[in-house]
Amino acid sequence: MxxxxxxxxxxxxxxxxxxxxxxxxxxxxxxxxETLRRYRAAIARLVERHDGRIVNTWGDAVIAEFxxxxxxxxxxxxxxxxxxxxxxxxxxxxxxxxRIGINLGDVMVDGTDIYGDGVNIASRLQELAEPGGVVISSxxxxxxxxxxxxxxxCLGQRPMKNIAPLxxxxxxxxxxxxxxxSLPIEERAASSxxxxxxxxxxxxxxxxxxxxxxxxxxxxxxxxAAALTVSAFLILINLFTSNRIWFHWPVAAxxxxxxxxxxxxPRPESGGRTDR
Numbered sequence: 001m002x003x004x005x006x007x008x009x010x011x012x013x014x015x016x017x018x019x020x021x022x023x024x025x026x027x028x029x030x031x032x033x034e035t036l037r038r039y040r041a042a043i044a045r046l047v048e049r050h051d052g053r054i055v056n057t058w059g060d061a062v063i064a065e066f067x068x069x070x071x072x073x074x075x076x077x078x079x080x081x082x083x084x085x086x087x088x089x090x091x092x093x094x095x096x097x098x099r100i101g102i103n104l105g106d107v108m109v110d111g112t113d114i115y116g117d118g119v120n121i122a123s124r125l126q127e128l129a130e131p132g133g134v135v136i137s138s139x140x141x142x143x144x145x146x147x148x149x150x151x152x153x154c155l156g157q158r159p160m161k162n163i164a165p166l167x168x169x170x171x172x173x174x175x176x177x178x179x180x181x182s183l184p185i186e187e188r189a190a191s192s193x194x195x196x197x198x199x200x201x202x203x204x205x206x207x208x209x210x211x212x213x214x215x216x217x218x219x220x221x222x223x224x225a226a227a228l229t230v231s232a233f234l235i236l237i238n239l240f241t242s243n244r245i246w247f248h249w250p251v252a253a254x255x256x257x258x259x260x261x262x263x264x265x266p267r268p269e270s271g272g273r274t275d276r
Contacts, residue, residue: 007109011065012072012140013122014052016043016079016100018060019131024094035096036060042082050075055114063122065114069104069143076100076134077150077171084132097132101125104139117163124160125168134171141169227258 052066066072105118129135151172157165238247
């Protein structure tokens, strides 16, 4: 055994990265750098609160590790909520948003740095997240799915660069990707079902000609709708019971009566009559 043997440990790795950082820098270097520093300070404060530590900050990325998987996921949610809150209080034309990936895995330790697949997977999961969102590995999901009041959407096995495909999960709060705080999970599920319902109904019961005619009649004045209905009924009787056309006379009388009634309007009340 030698003293330079590689040290390993099982840890929870959180990787956060700014979405569209190059575009933001191109638009406003000074403002983007100032915002990045402010958000990094907030992230460092939240990581410390959850007993984690910042491992590295290169470019626009932040790598942190946690002894507790639950604390890591709670920290990620609070990071997105904090950034969303700050962006709301100082709205910008192009707000800065982070994507976060979390993995529980074995890492190699070199002083204060950590390396290996455990870190690489967290970085690749971050790339799967939506702006303002959090994606976790299945190893993290197994530890936290029954311990936190958040929802999880399974993303299946997504291909990742230089990493074997693995099942990942997207955190959801109130039907949205983990970020701004929200509704309870039950309401999220209900709203999701409601959003899908119209499409399901459209496929199951497409509008028929009868429904269209019925809806059209309901929008007409009641006397007109009644006259048209009776007229249609008389036409059908004529067509199916006689070889001689006779419906035009009663239909004309009915329609004339309706037109006359509509033209004269409702009869005034007795108290409203004027003397001739």
